[in-house]
Amino acid sequence: MTNEEAPPGLPLPLTGSTRVFAIVGDPIDQAGSPALFNQAFRRHGVNAVLVPLCVSSGALGDLLSLFRQSQNWDGLVITVPHKIAMSTLVDELGPAARLTGAVNAIRKQSDGRLLGENFDGEGFIRGLAEKGHALRGRRILIIGAGGAGRAISHAIAGENAAEITLVDQVSQRADQLAAAVKLENPTLQVRTVQLGEERAQDYDVIVNCAPPADHATHLNLSMASQQTLVVDIVLKPAWTPLLAEAKALGLSTHEGIHMLSGQLKALLDFFRLPH
């Protein structure tokens, strides 16, 4: 069954037999997954719904306990700020989650154990590729070394970038991530800078992975080359201050929604759903 015209966010009519998925974060208003997943469910005739759930860090244990015991609740998508904490709470980690120490999807295996995996990096790369942006040979600044920053840094490192520079408002986090990326990619140039010492003219691609509340960069974009690509993974607002400034300066921009749509198919595969 296909219906290409399914509007964003609209599932099939719900019944008592509808299977449940949730995207969990705090806040959750900005989440794009309800729009994308429910549209995909309807398009493919899947009797399922994905709901947003706003849950603070203290409730993650209760969440997983209930999830384990709910017979029609099949999957979790995890977003800020819970990706790192969830990597310590599930029973098993997939390869990308092990590498990044962050989880953005959880499902039950046949033996009931919870498997966490991370598709942020894959989604980020796919989203760029779908818009015609390649990373090979580029000098890349990554702002934010949290859950998403980790996943994206490792993924970018696999794309033969010329050089990766990391910055985080907690400089130790950037240092740790740089060491981890270097360990996996010994020949790659990986460095860190202190917050406020980033120089926009030193990078071909600037990627913001920090949450909107963190004022994680003091970049002077007016110094950037006109070929610079500015990327923000923040979903709401779609035009973040960083992207708006880049656009006003005539630079190329790439919005957060592309990373999400880039990983939708991978997430549906993980949940063993059609796409």
Added chain:
Amino acid sequence: MTNEEAPPGLPLPLTGSTRVFAIVGDPIDQAGSPALFNQAFRRHGVNAVLVPLCVSSGALGDLLSLFRQSQNWDGLVITVPHKIAMSTLVDELGPAARLTGAVNAIRKQSDGRLLGENFDGEGFIRGLAEKGHALRGRRILIIGAGGAGRAISHAIAGENAAEITLVDQVSQRADQLAAAVKLENPTLQVRTVQLGEERAQDYDVIVNCAPPADHATHLNLSMASQQTLVVDIVLKPAWTPLLAEAKALGLSTHEGIHMLSGQLKALLDFFRLPH
């Protein structure tokens, strides 16, 4: 905003801002609330969704703990077999929940405390009235003294029935309910019968409140008067064996869905939603 043609079960498109409700039971496939609530949400332009959640008794504590801590999860509808257990787990009970010791709806109050109330009785009476069935002066058999049976017995007792007879596969439960109903309605005739000793010819209205799995009655409906009304609150199948037999014998019948639609407005009021 109104859209009278909203099909059963279809909410508005979901976003990160969608408010969440759940109906909780075990099993849950039979639940009619997802169809009715989501239709009402869409019809009235409410950005909310009600999902089915299949949760066993051992997980109710985790469920309420997560519900308390989820900032966009506003309400619970409770169904079989959790109505009685939930009455001991919430912080406060409304008047019908106190009377019946069973809860079928839970919401957060402004101070965060959980309020449980019971609309089964009100919904049952309204559903009968909407189909033109009155109970005044009738002799009524109620099969099943669980959560729903309790709520319905108390509600029927308030409708000036001539006589109420209770039966349950656990005869002590029927005795306790009879005593409670008598206490509230001292002038009403209330009696119990042992399972297997019900005589269909002794009642004007026969109401099954027992779950489908319980073989709670051995009624010989062929002995019933042709004026007998046979009611089943079971939702799935809509034509339960009891109703199918009654229909085959030419008796009047009343299906479970009417109780649910009879209480929808009361539940929406309780959740402070438009209807």
